[in-house]
Amino acid sequence: MIAEELFARLLAEQVVSNGLGASAAQRDRLLTVWATLGSIYLLDGSGEVMIDRDDGGLHPADESDRELAYVQAARRFPELRHLMPQRPAAAETCPRCRGVGELIFNNGVNRACCPDCNTRGWVPVARP
Template sequence: MTDAQLIDRLIEQAAQAPDWRSSCARPGHLPLFNYWGPVMYLTSAGDVIRDDEEGGQLRLADPDERNFGLARAADLYPELAHLRPRRPQAAVTCDLCRGQGRVVVSRGKTSPWPDGYELRSFLYCSGCNSLGWTLTD
């Protein structure tokens, strides 16, 4: 099965999902992330697209948004794990999340996502686009 066929199958399944994905269903677009209005999608062609205004014009994600979208695709749909951006040899572990890709906010302070932390309240790390690593310039 090609990636395009796999993504098309996942698009059909997402439209029937019992969670937020079904409400964001759009023909030819696999929901990856919902920003409480704006939604990020993956197309069969492998493009990461954003809908910045609910039901508005779609736009191609910039490189950082693409990395974030592909990381979400790998987390939501294990069959797409191979699309997750690979950590380059020159990458360093993100200082903000310490490689976890998620952070918790408590009393106005951001802390790395602790191992084994089970609470659902977290933020994806903006320092590394939730990859857990960054590239130094």
């Protein structure tokens, strides 16, 4: 899902701290794509997403977490845009974040992922 040369370059460029997720990223050759309080979202070369949680173990991502990781990976690494979920023709711009995918607080100082669209910026049209 990710070209081998591209993934190797991104791994080499990755700056890994000694914080949560650092040992798993280095040991298992995983790319850190997103971090929240208590969770690090990691991507392998095949496109699989693993989450390093506070309990110290790696866990496979569920569909929602995988989508969040793909969106964040595409934002952080433009070369990974192909991972972004494709917006269906019938989708609507998310009314909560107005298509940005993030909620912005305190005059832009703080940001959070929009829970309504899972950071995509769009939502499927509700069917009656």
